[in-house]
Amino acid sequence: MSSEICPCGSKKEFDQCCGIYLSGKAVAPHPEDLMRSRYVAFYRNDLDYLKKTWHPETYPEDLGSEEPSNWVGLEIIEASEEEDEGEVEFKARLIYDNKLEVLHEISYFDKIDGLWLYHSGDFENDGKPEKLSKSTPCPCGSGKKFGNCHFQK
Ligand SMILES: [Zn+2]
Numbered sequence: 001m002s003s004e005i006c007p008c009g010s011k012k013e014f015d016q017c018c019g020i021y022l023s024g025k026a027v028a029p030h031p032e033d034l035m036r037s038r039y040v041a042f043y044r045n046d047l048d049y050l051k052k053t054w055h056p057e058t059y060p061e062d063l064g065s066e067e068p069s070n071w072v073g074l075e076i077i078e079a080s081e082e083e084d085e086g087e088v089e090f091k092a093r094l095i096y097d098n099k100l101e102v103l104h105e106i107s108y109f110d111k112i113d114g115l116w117l118y119h120s121g122d123f124e125n126d127g128k129p130e131k132l133s134k135s136t137p138c139p140c141g142s143g144k145k146f147g148n149c150h151f152q153k
């Protein structure tokens with residue numbers, strides 16, 4: 001058993017959290033669980049899981065052709081579901097080009113044959129990426145300075 005903390009921000013162990021869904025031991029019971037596990041799949045570049053949990057109507061054929069991003073945090077703002085439809089509003093933070101970007105999205109989920117699937121999302125504009133100084137604490141929460149952590153030359 002690994003004691004890795006789940007990247008989704010739950011503070012639980014990965015094996016007790018999104019790992020259950022990524023490994024296929026169980027399916028995500030609510031849109032929020034699916035959202036968290038999909039964030040972790042992006043984080044780990046688990047394209048199989050992303051495909052499995054994507055609505056076939058909207059699945060992008062070129063998934064994975066872009067450079068993997070440095071995801072550093074997920075915050076669920078609101079999650080709701082009604083019968084076979086769900087909505088999750090979240091902010092995901094990533095570092096790209098030594099800048100901190102915040103992806104603020106409202107995602108829409110459909111339940112098909114008992115499985116929640118990601119359908120699509122609306123972006124909320126949260127302003128420009130923020131340039132990070134090497135001497136500030138890294139936004140990933142490691143406790144290290146950015147210059148000694150996610151900084152890329
Ligand atoms: Zn998790």
Ligand SMILES: [Zn+2]
Nearest residue numbers: 138140149150
């Ligand atoms: Zn870091």
